[in-house]
Amino acid sequence: xxxxxxxxxxxxxxxxxxxxxxxxxxxxxxxxxxxxxxxxxxxxxxxxxxxxxxxxxxxxxxxxxxxxxxxxxxxxxxxxxxxxxxxxxxxxxxxxxxxxxxxxxxxxxxxxxxxxxxxxxxxxxxxxxxxxxxxxxxxxxxxxxxxxxxxxxxxxxxxxxxxxxxxxxxxxxxxxxxxxxxxxxxxxxxxxxxxxxxxxxxxxxxxxxxxxxxxxxxxxxxxxxxxxxxxxxxxxxxxxxxxxxxxxxxxxxxxxxxxxxxxxxxxxxxxxxx
Amino acid sequence: xxxxxxxxxxxxxxxxxxxxxxxxxxxxxxxxxxxxxxxxxxxxxxxxxxxxxxxxxxxxxxxxxxxxxxxxxxxxxxxxxxxxxxxxxxxxxxxxxxxxxxxxxxxxxxxxxxxxxxxxxxxxxxxxxxxxxxxxxxxxxxxxxxxxxxxxxxxxxxxxxxxxxxxxxxxxxxxxxxxxxxxxxxxxxxxxxxxxxxxxxxxxxxxxxxxxxxxxxxxxxxxxxxxxxxxxxxxxxxxxxxxxxxxxxxxxxxxxxxxxxxxxxxxxxxxxxxxxxxxxxxxxxxxxxxxxxxxxxxxxxxxxxxxxxxxxxxxxxxxxxxxx
Amino acid sequence: xxxxxxxxxxxxxxxxxxxxxxxxxxxxxxxxxxxxxxxxxxxxxxxxxxxxxxxxxxxxxxxxxxxxxxxxxxxxxxxxxxxxxxxxxxxxxxxxxxxxxxxxxxxxxxxxxxxxxxxxxxxxxxxxxxxxxxxxxxxxxxxxxxxxxxxxxxxxxxxxxxxxxxxxxxxxxxxxxxxxxxxxxxxxxxxxxxxxxxxxxxxxxxxxxxxxxxxxxxxxxxxxxxxxxxxxxxxxxxxxxxxxxxxxxxxxxxxxxxxxxxxxxxxxxxxxxxxxxxxxxxxxxx
Numbered sequence: 001x002x003x004x005x006x007x008x009x010x011x012x013x014x015x016x017x018x019x020x021x022x023x024x025x026x027x028x029x030x031x032x033x034x035x036x037x038x039x040x041x042x043x044x045x046x047x048x049x050x051x052x053x054x055x056x057x058x059x060x061x062x063x064x065x066x067x068x069x070x071x072x073x074x075x076x077x078x079x080x081x082x083x084x085x086x087x088x089x090x091x092x093x094x095x096x097x098x099x100x101x102x103x104x105x106x107x108x109x110x111x112x113x114x115x116x117x118x119x120x121x122x123x124x125x126x127x128x129x130x131x132x133x134x135x136x137x138x139x140x141x142x143x144x145x146x147x148x149x150x151x152x153x154x155x156x157x158x159x160x161x162x163x164x165x166x167x168x169x170x171x172x173x174x175x176x177x178x179x180x181x182x183x184x185x186x187x188x189x190x191x192x193x194x195x196x197x198x199x200x201x202x203x204x205x206x207x208x209x210x211x212x213x214x215x216x217x218x219x220x221x222x223x224x225x226x227x228x229x230x231x232x233x234x235x236x237x238x239x240x241x242x243x244x245x246x247x248x249x250x251x252x253x254x255x256x257x258x259x260x261x262x263x264x265x266x267x268x269x270x271x272x273x274x
Numbered sequence: 275x276x277x278x279x280x281x282x283x284x285x286x287x288x289x290x291x292x293x294x295x296x297x298x299x300x301x302x303x304x305x306x307x308x309x310x311x312x313x314x315x316x317x318x319x320x321x322x323x324x325x326x327x328x329x330x331x332x333x334x335x336x337x338x339x340x341x342x343x344x345x346x347x348x349x350x351x352x353x354x355x356x357x358x359x360x361x362x363x364x365x366x367x368x369x370x371x372x373x374x375x376x377x378x379x380x381x382x383x384x385x386x387x388x389x390x391x392x393x394x395x396x397x398x399x400x401x402x403x404x405x406x407x408x409x410x411x412x413x414x415x416x417x418x419x420x421x422x423x424x425x426x427x428x429x430x431x432x433x434x435x436x437x438x439x440x441x442x443x444x445x446x447x448x449x450x451x452x453x454x455x456x457x458x459x460x461x462x463x464x465x466x467x468x469x470x471x472x473x474x475x476x477x478x479x480x481x482x483x484x485x486x487x488x489x490x491x492x493x494x495x496x497x498x499x500x501x502x503x504x505x506x507x508x509x510x511x512x513x514x515x516x517x518x519x520x521x522x523x524x525x526x527x528x529x530x531x532x533x534x535x536x537x538x539x540x541x542x543x544x545x546x547x548x549x550x551x552x553x554x555x556x557x558x559x560x561x562x563x564x565x566x567x568x569x570x571x572x573x574x575x576x577x578x579x580x581x582x583x584x585x586x587x588x589x590x591x592x593x594x595x596x597x598x
Numbered sequence: 599x600x601x602x603x604x605x606x607x608x609x610x611x612x613x614x615x616x617x618x619x620x621x622x623x624x625x626x627x628x629x630x631x632x633x634x635x636x637x638x639x640x641x642x643x644x645x646x647x648x649x650x651x652x653x654x655x656x657x658x659x660x661x662x663x664x665x666x667x668x669x670x671x672x673x674x675x676x677x678x679x680x681x682x683x684x685x686x687x688x689x690x691x692x693x694x695x696x697x698x699x700x701x702x703x704x705x706x707x708x709x710x711x712x713x714x715x716x717x718x719x720x721x722x723x724x725x726x727x728x729x730x731x732x733x734x735x736x737x738x739x740x741x742x743x744x745x746x747x748x749x750x751x752x753x754x755x756x757x758x759x760x761x762x763x764x765x766x767x768x769x770x771x772x773x774x775x776x777x778x779x780x781x782x783x784x785x786x787x788x789x790x791x792x793x794x795x796x797x798x799x800x801x802x803x804x805x806x807x808x809x810x811x812x813x814x815x816x817x818x819x820x821x822x823x824x825x826x827x828x829x830x831x832x833x834x835x836x837x838x839x840x841x842x843x844x845x846x847x848x849x850x851x852x853x854x855x856x857x858x859x860x861x862x863x864x865x866x867x868x869x870x871x872x873x874x875x876x877x878x879x880x881x882x883x884x
Contacts, residue, residue, distance in 0.1 A: 001692065008680065019758070020700045023715055030718075038858040041724045051850045106610065109617060115870060117819045119620060119628035119859045120843060125638055126624050135614020145620035149612055165359035168326050168606060169743040173373030173424075177606050177777075187363040208822040213847075225722045227710045228826075238718070245711040252328030252706040260699065265704070268770040 006179035027249070030242040038239035047193025052096070054243040061233070066220075066226055066244065073147035073223040075136055077204045081197050087144065089159075089189055090197065093181060095152065097157040111151030120213050127214060143204050151196050154266060158192035159185070186272050198259040202252050223248045276337030276350070276427035276460055277302050278323065283332035285318055291320055294484040295332070300462065300477070305454050309471040310481035310507070317432055319481070323475075324353050324430050337427050347373075352421030353430040356437065358413045360405035360506055366392075367401040370419045391419040410438050414446060418453065426587075431463040435470065440525045446475055468508050472496070478505050502528040502598050512557055513596070516536045520567050525598035533559065533573040535594035542589030546570050548582050564588065627862070632857035637850070648857035655833035658858075661842040665865065668753055668824075668838055669817030671801025675757045676813045677806060680764025685798065688722070688772050689764065698769070702762035709759065713826025716755045717742060742828055745835035752827050752836060756820065764809045772798070807877045814873065818866050 030038050032051045059066050095106055123142070124133060132138030162185065170180045186193075208224040215222065221229070227244055234241040256263060278300040280587055285293035295317050298304045308316040323334055325346035333342045341349045358370050367388055368375075374384045394400045405413055414434060431450075435443045451474055454461055465471055466597040470493045471478050480487040480495065480503070490501040492508075499505035505513045513530045515519040521529040538546075538560065546562030555576050562570045570588060574580070632648055634641035652658045687698050704712065719726045720741035728738030741751040779797050788796065821840035824830065830837035830845065836844075839862045846855035 001690065005689065005691045006690075008686070008689070009694065009697075012691060012697055013685060016697055016700055020704065022726075023712075023719065026719065027711075027715055039719055041721060043726050043729075080850075087616070090609040091613045091736070094605045094607065098603060098607075100607065100609070102607060106614075109614070112625075113617065113621060115815055115866060116621075116625055117840070117859065117862050117866065119624045119856060119863070121638075121856045121859070122624035122627040122631055123620065123634075124621065124629075125627070128638065130619075141616055142620055145617050148617055152613075157814070162359055163359065165355045165357045166361060169353070169355060169359035169361075170354050170372070171326065171604055172324065172346045172351070172422075175375045175805055177604050177609075179376060180604060181609070184361055198665050202706050206706075208708075208710050208826075212480075212844075224708055224710050225863065227708070227714065231714060234745050235742065245708070245715060249711055252708075253703070256706050259851045264702075264766060268767055 001123050007261045014271060024249075027242050027245050030238055031246045032243075033239050034197060035237050035239055038242070039236065040236065050239065054239050055247075057245065058230075058240050058243045061062030061240070063231065065221060065229070066223075066247070068219070069221045069223045072136060073205055076139050076143065076222065077201050078139040079137070080147065080204050081137065081200050082149045083140065083144045084147050084200055085193055085196055086150055089186060089193070090154045091148070092152045093185060096156045097164065110149045110152050112204065113146070114153075118210075124213065134215060134220060138216075139211065139220075142210055142214055143207070146210070147200050147203070151200065154192055154196055155189065158189060162188050191262070191265075192257065194204050195262040198255060198262050199266040202255060202263075205251060277335070278306075278428055278462065279334045279335040279402055280323075281317075281335075283319070283322065283334060284328065284330045285354075286330045289554065290320075290479070291330075292484050293330075296486055296542055298479060298486065298489065300460060303460055305451075305456050305461045305474060305476045306332065306479060307471040307475035308479050308481055309468055310487075312466055313483075314481040315479045315484040316464045316466075318385045320430055320432055320462060323428075323435070323462065324351055326353075326450070350427040351430055352424045352426035352428075354414075354417045354421055354434045356433040358405075358417040359436075359439075360413055361591060365402050366397060366403055366408070366416050366419075367520075369405065369416055370392070370423055372420070373424055379464060387423045391422045394422065395419050411442050412444060414438070418450075422457075427460065429457075429459055429461040431433060431461065433465055435465070436467075450474060468510065476506065478508075480507060481552065492536050499530075502530065504529045505596055505598070510533065514569075514571055516566075516567055524595075524597065528598040530596040530598070531590040532594065533571045535591045536572040537591060538572050538574055538586040539589070540587055542587035544570065544588040546586050546588050548580060548584045548586070551580060551582060562586070562588070615759075625678065628856050628859050628863070631853060632860045634853045636856070638852060641853070642852070648854045649861075651854060652857055656840060657837060660834055660838040661830075661839050662861070662865070664749055665818055665838040665840075665862070666834065668749060668756075668820060669814050669869075670715040671750065671753045672756050672760065672817045673810055673813040674821075676760055676764040677809050679757070679761055680768050680809055681799075681802065682805070683761065683765045684768030684772055685794070688769055688841075698765075701765050704759045704767075705762040707759070709822045710757065710826045712759050713823050716758075719826045720751060730822075745832050748832060749824075749826050749836040749838075752824050755827065756823050760813065760816070761821070764813065767808050767812075768802060769807050771802040771808075775801045796800060804860070807874075810872060810877065811870070815866065815870060818869065 004044065017201075026043065029039070029046060030161050031042065031054060034048060034050050042217075063152055079186035095103060115261045122255045127138050127142075130138075132141065158201045165181055168182055175183065206224060207222070208228070212228075214221050215225075227248060230241055230244050278298075280298040281297050281537055283296045284291060287312060296319060308319060311314050318327060322329050323336075325341070325344060329342050333340050335341065336349055336351065361372065364372065370391055371384045371388045374387060381560065388401070388544075389398065390402055395418060397412070397415055397419060400412060400416075401406060405416065408416065419435070435446050438446060438471050447470060450527065463470075463474065471499060475492055478492055479489050479496055482503050488495060488504045490498075495504060495508045499508060502515055502517075505514055511533050513532045514536075515530045516524075517528045521527055544564045544566045546564040548560055550561040553557040553576065555575050557576050558578065558580060560572045560574060560580060564570045572588060631643060633643060635644050635647075636642070661702060683701060687694055687701070691697075720728075722728060722738070722740040722743050725741070727741065739747055742748050754837040760855070779801065780793055783793050783797055819840060820838060821844065824836060824838055824841055825844070828836045830841045840860055841860065843855050843858040846858060
């Protein structure tokens, strides 16, 4: 490392600390202050620490709404991601392997899914007709519909690296289509599957807009909605609001620390195709 | 063990006909090699026999049964791929036993058959490894093991040695020949390498542009090529081939003489100046410019002194000339 | 004679059904419902009245203009800053790996959380930004309270949150440029600046296309960051199409809201189709 690289690094570190760390420090500081001190929005060190009491108060607020929200968000995320992986991989597989006249139609669907903004009110209408409006499984299906394009793109490009000889060897060994897919191809998709799981989990966990439209109502609240609900309730209790922010920021942070590599792979792979 | 009979077999991809009416009889227990330049249709023909590729028209019989519309797994064949196509996520044991487990054979029986095959191929100590941890030759053996346990009537090989280095390739040629002798099974082997064809085959099928040029034993093809194409394809270095005015003087439309059938000395109908020399040790290949025939290649004993610029007379050996 | 393909089309069916019912059908239906007065149960055809109303109301037109402004500003900043950051973070500087992690982290954090946090940091009197500016003698503006500035402030926060993705894509793009080009250029006597403009910028073009495409689509559709920070205010000064759609929906004007959706769709198509065609054409010419 040259002197120049070293000093540029120091400067970059200083600048990005201000830009990228201070906002998070701010969240943490406000979250541990008491109500009065927090409302001053100062950056000063807390006079007294209220981490635990703030935490308990946020969790207990509105009859344990945050716990319910965590439960709902987890169910939605796990459900949607599971379906996304299986269906996305199946479509990506057939799309890559088979030259069919349907391919251009499937591609058009994938591209429209990436570009077109969902038509919200008509979607609510469809959900209502199907009795899926304001239901968790309806929300899961919505996330599947909206996330499919990305998942298909990722799976398709990964499947193109799996030699077709393997499928043919399995055919000669007597495997049926489902057996080829589940016993030969799917196990080989592990790296890209992890990527899809991690990237989509974060996206769905952080989703606000779709839950706002399709999942109104107290009993179906998701994590991002609690934040929004609390914003009005906690106007005078910024410490609690920021404790809430802190609590919903932590899961993606943990996921990022463990799956840094897959996230980077997924974001760039999907993006370069997009 | 079985015969393979192709009758008027054709294959089209859209409007393009890549296999143009093949009739072929492969005998029980024969080692048959399909050879030809890339794009001649040899791999497609093999894949049609395997059932991985549909047959456009004509019929394919294996062991007296018409299998033209049959699933690959029901044809009684096994196939070794160029890339070996080992399942990367399975151990050697599971790779070899994969087909048996799909067929829902009892576990004990699978284990016995896998171990028997592994024994035969000296793979026993590698059974619990993943393909990643094997050398090229070992992977090759696993691929063969996977085909052996199926007890196929016919083995199909699609350029199985082309990913190996030269030394390993010649060793594997011998192993495959031994395996053929041991199993006595019908084997069909595709290659673009005429050396592999010559060294291993009972019967060579030379394909060119979707048609059979000639069928015969290695020495039949070497001694009596039916066409200039076969003459040029079989044998190394290539046969000297002349057409046009030179051939007409010889009384044919194409005249051919192999480099090893040319005597260089002070007598002969053709003159020549040495332009280029390839020394192989035992032999020396001499490239000459000749005023009578143009380019001329001759093979001479390795210990004979020869220099660029030397002038010789060249004489084709009688009885070794080919006229088409 | 043709046997069944080992890649059956019914593999596509479950995905196709979910996608069609929940995405394609509503999208197609939106064209019809945008021409109606609609309460989810009864739709009464009223022709282009919703669209007329849309283009008559000044705040709705403002929303249309703001959408384009927001997308343009965020894309421009993400593209330029993203490239510069990527060059910096691939130049072998001190703490490079840590910096990459740091810059990317906001991408993964809840947009609502970021929005609320920054709306506090941008508070005109108590916010940390203006407090810091005051300390060096500058009278900070009302970032979110000044109608002329609010949308731009939100755009800055959106850039803050999204710059990591742009940087990441550029880093991947830079990694695919063979170092031999730079070595050859150095032998030819090129300066750093010349190498950046003559080698990096043209060769990283595929990444640029991706960044522009992604940030334009994302920018035109933006909703949650704006909703979390200003709710379109003050007044309607920071309303974009997506927030207008939500407000009309909340107010029960479903037909009007859906017309907004159709306009957003047409806007994205109208901008993205020529843009991608242009970007891709240039790529072919190279």
